[in-house]
Amino acid sequence: MDISTDKIKTLREQSGAGIMDCRTALVGCGGDVDKALEILKEKGLIKAQKKAGRSTGAGMVESYIHTAGRIGALVEINCETDFVARTDEFQELAHCLAMQVAAMNPQYISEKDIPEGKEKDIVANEVCLLLQPYIKDPTKTINDVITETISKTGENIKVSRFIRYELGG
Numbered sequence: 001m002d003i004s005t006d007k008i009k010t011l012r013e014q015s016g017a018g019i020m021d022c023r024t025a026l027v028g029c030g031g032d033v034d035k036a037l038e039i040l041k042e043k044g045l046i047k048a049q050k051k052a053g054r055s056t057g058a059g060m061v062e063s064y065i066h067t068a069g070r071i072g073a074l075v076e077i078n079c080e081t082d083f084v085a086r087t088d089e090f091q092e093l094a095h096c097l098a099m100q101v102a103a104m105n106p107q108y109i110s111e112k113d114i115p116e117g118k119e120k121d122i123v124a125n126e127v128c129l130l131l132q133p134y135i136k137d138p139t140k141t142i143n144d145v146i147t148e149t150i151s152k153t154g155e156n157i158k159v160s161r162f163i164r165y166e167l168g169g
Contacts, residue, residue, distance in 0.1 A: 007033055015040045017151070043151070054156040058082040060091070064098035070167040073101035080155040093149045093157070096134075100142060101162045103135050109159050129159060 003026045011022040011033055017040045025036035025043075059078035066072065075098045077090075084090050100106075106129040107122075108114050114122065125131040130143040137145075150157050 003027060003031055007031060011036055011040070017043075052156060054080055056080055056156055056158050056160075058085045059160070060085050060094055062091075062094035062098045064095065064102050066102055071102050071165065073098045073162060073164045075101055075162040076160040077157065078160050079153065079157050084153045084155045087153060089149055089152050090157070093145065096136065096145065097129075097142070097159060097162070100132065100135055101129065101164050104129075104132050105164055106132055106162070109161070129162065 003023055007026055008019060008022045011017070011026060012019060014033075014037055015022065017025075021040060021043070022036070025039045026033070028039065029035035056078035058081050059076065061074060061076050064073050064075075075094060077094045077097060079085050079090060107127040108129070110128050110130045111124050114124070114128070125133070125141075130141065130146070132142050134140045134142055134145050146157055146159070
């Protein structure tokens with residue numbers, strides 16, 4: 001099947017996947033961009049699951065101070081190598097996570113961090129960073145954004161810890 005370069009380019013911009021992955025997905029879907037995008041998302045999720053057990057010894061600490069200087073956040077995000085830690089994708093992810101923490105004030109990284117006995121009292125997608133809707137695109141969760149970055153960089157990525165400061169808080 002002949003797939004136009006415009007369709008490949010469109011799919012690549014939407015997914016962040018490689019050219020050949022986009023072409024293969026489009027061929028498999030008969031040229032349907034939406035179906036190909038779903039296939040690429042599933043592949044990205046599978047890639048992320050395969051990498052989940054890998055050690056994350058490199059990374060960075062990112063800060064974000066809100067414009068008025070009344071709220072700030074620090075986030076430690078880890079990956080497997082310092083090479084990936086220096087990429088634009090990883091640094092952009094770290095910055096967005098710090099903004100997310102400043103804006104949404106999560107209490108825990110994931111559901112497993114919630115102390116026993118507290119689960120009934122709270123709504124996990126409000127207090128767990130990984131389950132919160134992403135402030136830049138509420139159709140995605142923070143976990144979805146991290147998974148997308150894992151599929152782009154090819155390395156496991158984890159949020160290790162964060163802290164949020166508010167003036168007078």
